[in-house]
Amino acid sequence: MDSTKQRELQIAACKIRMGIIEGVYNAKSGHPGGSLGLADTVTYLYENQLKLTTDPANPADPKRDRVILSKGHNAPALYAALALRGYFPWEELKTLRKIGSRLQGHPVMSATPGVDFSTGSLGQGFSAACGMALAAKLDNAAYKTFTILGDGEIQEGQVWEAAMFAAHYKLDNLVAIVDNNNLQIDGAVDEVMSPYPIDEKFHAFGWNVICIDGHDFTQIADAFASADKNSGSGKPFVIIQKTTKGKGVSFMENKASWHGVAPNEQQYNAAMAELKSALQALGGEQP
Numbered sequence: 001m002d003s004t005k006q007r008e009l010q011i012a013a014c015k016i017r018m019g020i021i022e023g024v025y026n027a028k029s030g031h032p033g034g035s036l037g038l039a040d041t042v043t044y045l046y047e048n049q050l051k052l053t054t055d056p057a058n059p060a061d062p063k064r065d066r067v068i069l070s071k072g073h074n075a076p077a078l079y080a081a082l083a084l085r086g087y088f089p090w091e092e093l094k095t096l097r098k099i100g101s102r103l104q105g106h107p108v109m110s111a112t113p114g115v116d117f118s119t120g121s122l123g124q125g126f127s128a129a130c131g132m133a134l135a136a137k138l139d140n141a142a143y144k145t146f147t148i149l150g151d152g153e154i155q156e157g158q159v160w161e162a163a164m165f166a167a168h169y170k171l172d173n174l175v176a177i178v179d180n181n182n183l184q185i186d187g188a189v190d191e192v193m194s195p196y197p198i199d200e201k202f203h204a205f206g207w208n209v210i211c212i213d214g215h216d217f218t219q220i221a222d223a224f225a226s227a228d229k230n231s232g233s234g235k236p237f238v239i240i241q242k243t244t245k246g247k248g249v250s251f252m253e254n255k256a257s258w259h260g261v262a263p264n265e266q267q268y269n270a271a272m273a274e275l276k277s278a279l280q281a282l283g284g285e286q287p
Contacts, residue, residue: 013039013043016043035077042078067116068119069107129145134169167207168206172234175236183245186256
């Protein structure tokens with residue numbers, strides 16, 4: 001990846017982080033930590049990877065790639081990525097979780113343009129993604145299905161039933177992304193209920209596996225290139241990405257306490273000042 005492309009992605013990711021903080025602050029509730037950690041992933045997906053509709057008025061184009069945010073509480077990251085792509089106005093991010101808003105605390109496919117499945121109950125989005133990938137196989141359709149899970153989420157038994165299903169039906173058009181920040185609402189994942197070694201578990205379930213730094217755009221690009229080449233392998237593909245919860249806002253980084261707490265006014269101002277400074281250093285303009 002050349003330096004120009006990398007800088008473009010870094011600028012987009014910084015804007016998405018700003019959108020996350022804007023939304024959660026105005027909602028006075030939400031999940032900033034995991035959303036910030038996921039910003040680089042959704043940036044790459046929506047800015048460089050996905051085959052999306054070219055007509056914003058038709059977000060449900062049947063030829064589009066699907067994205068299922070199985071860890072639905074990280075909706076602020078998804079919403080900011082969709083807003084940056086023009087699915088709805090950027091200012092609408094300030095309506096997060098408000099009555100009558102299209103941007104609820106978890107994604108709602110009947111309300112929000114660009115959302116492919118309503119998620120919230122952990123583990124279930126992964127199963128839905130398996131069903132979409134199987135449907136594409138049965139219909140001889142070319143679209144791919146991408147699903148994003150948390151490392152705390154994979155403590156759910158349903159995840160492993162879905163993993164077994166995907167391997168059994170040879171869903172090589174399915175790409176799972178496990179966001180491994182090692183923190184969940186109750187503390188460290190490896191202390192609450194350790195899912196490790198995650199890579200070996202998926203490999204044992206019949207998946208092709210790659211492990212990356214989820215904040216390194218070169219590694220992210222290489223991982224999705226490998227996922228593209230996986231078609232025809234007869235195996236589903238999983239990207240296990242090591243990330244930092246709260247990435248981009250220094251006082252939120254690696255703190256489980258920011259899993260589901262909104263910043264107050266002082267914290268909001270500090271977070272936005274930090275992100276605006278990072279954006280300016282990259283040569284980006286305000287969203």
